[in-house]
Amino acid sequence: MQKKLKNFFSLYVHVPFCAKKCLFCSFAVSVGQGHRADEYIDALKKEILAYGGTSIASVYLGGGTPSFLSLEQMARLVDGLRVNFDFVDGGEWTLEANPEGLDPAKAAGFKSLGFNRISLGVQSFNDAYLKFLGRAHGRAVAVDAFQILRGAGFDNINVDLMYGFPGQTRQELEADLRAVAQLESEHVSIYTLTIEPRSRFYATQMKLDDDEKLADDYVRVTQFLEQAGLKQYEVSNFARAGFESRHNLVYWEGGDYIGVGMGAHSLHKARRSWNTENLSEYLSKIRDSGQAEEDGEDLSTQKRLLEGLVFGLRTNRGVSIPLLEKQFKLNLPGQHKILIDEFVQGGFLVIQDGYVRTTLNGRLVLDELSKRLI
Numbered sequence: 001m002q003k004k005l006k007n008f009f010s011l012y013v014h015v016p017f018c019a020k021k022c023l024f025c026s027f028a029v030s031v032g033q034g035h036r037a038d039e040y041i042d043a044l045k046k047e048i049l050a051y052g053g054t055s056i057a058s059v060y061l062g063g064g065t066p067s068f069l070s071l072e073q074m075a076r077l078v079d080g081l082r083v084n085f086d087f088v089d090g091g092e093w094t095l096e097a098n099p100e101g102l103d104p105a106k107a108a109g110f111k112s113l114g115f116n117r118i119s120l121g122v123q124s125f126n127d128a129y130l131k132f133l134g135r136a137h138g139r140a141v142a143v144d145a146f147q148i149l150r151g152a153g154f155d156n157i158n159v160d161l162m163y164g165f166p167g168q169t170r171q172e173l174e175a176d177l178r179a180v181a182q183l184e185s186e187h188v189s190i191y192t193l194t195i196e197p198r199s200r201f202y203a204t205q206m207k208l209d210d211d212e213k214l215a216d217d218y219v220r221v222t223q224f225l226e227q228a229g230l231k232q233y234e235v236s237n238f239a240r241a242g243f244e245s246r247h248n249l250v251y252w253e254g255g256d257y258i259g260v261g262m263g264a265h266s267l268h269k270a271r272r273s274w275n276t277e278n279l280s281e282y283l284s285k286i287r288d289s290g291q292a293e294e295d296g297e298d299l300s301t302q303k304r305l306l307e308g309l310v311f312g313l314r315t316n317r318g319v320s321i322p323l324l325e326k327q328f329k330l331n332l333p334g335q336h337k338i339l340i341d342e343f344v345q346g347g348f349l350v351i352q353d354g355y356v357r358t359t360l361n362g363r364l365v366l367d368e369l370s371k372r373l374i
């Protein structure tokens with residue numbers, strides 16, 4: 001079945017392989033399965049056939065660890081994508097990479113395949129915390145990897161960081177922030193550690209630091225990165241001017257996207273669907289039918305409008321309610337307008353230039369606000 005789609009701007013390709021499982025990780029990953037990477041690439045090439053000829057403005061290879069693939073495997077995957085899709089000139093091509101295993105030849109190879117943005121999973125520059133997280137690299141390897149990427153000509157690099165490790169002191173947090181500032185990356189994504197049910201940390205019943213300390217850390221993070229020239233444009237994302245992630249903005253602006261690979265999600269024509277997260281099942285489903293959808297849900301116009309509102313509040317630009325209503329040809333329900341007024345009165349939201357935006361206090365409790373709005 002050919003599903004030639006209009007207005008699909010973003011493509012997500014999931015590469016699930018990882019050398020080892022980090023203790024905080026709850027993503028769809030496959031450890032010790034690298035020998036199935038060639039078979040997996042064949043499956044991806046088969047799955048994308050359903051979207052042949054679709055125009056794509058941004059592509060994001062996430063995982064898992066896409067950089068786990070050999071250069072030959074990556075070339076085969078990229079060739080398959082190029083043959084199948086119609087990529088817009090100058091589009092954003094992001095590759096997620098882990099520091100370990102990156103060498104100059106591999107970095108140069110990724111560049112020559114057309115990737116123009118790298119998201120490097122550093123998480124911390126503190127060796128003790130890297131060990132605590134179960135990462136496969138240390139600080140020196142992360143710094144080297146960044147320089148290798150620069151040497152290969154990547155001028156758009158994101159560094160992924162985490163904070164909020166139990167007992168992390170203010171000095172330790174600031175040392176990590178100073179280390180990332182020294183690298184002068186174009187983009188930083190920074191998340192507080194959470195204990196997700198599918199992670200190995202979950203079984204340990206680990207206790208995180210209290211909300212007040214984490215809120216204090218968040219304020220410190222935002223102030224520090226802003227002073228370092230990285231402007232916040234989303235709750236967890238900071239960029240130098242012009243280096244905001246175009247791919248992620250599509251998610252936050254409620255745009256459609258195709259996701260292929262194990263566990264990948266897609267959103268198209270008011271339907272959200274997702275693939276199986278089991279590698280063997282993914283491979284056999286694709287072999288048998290060319291698709292691996294596990295389930296999906298049709299989204300009502302009201303649900304899409306409310307999701308657009310909630311995702312928009314994650315961004316510093318905020319949400320224009322009239323534009324949102326125009327986009328979905330539906331008025332925001334009266335009770336949601338009352339809630340927004342209540343949040344404005346409470347100091348969690350402000351209305352500026354016709355846009356509803358979160359204040360710093362609002363960002364600290366954004367999950368709660370979102371739950372009430374959805």
Ligand code: SF4
Nearest residue numbers: 018021022025063064
């Ligand atoms: S955090 Fe990243 S590298 Fe670690 S197991 Fe999860 S996907 Fe793999």
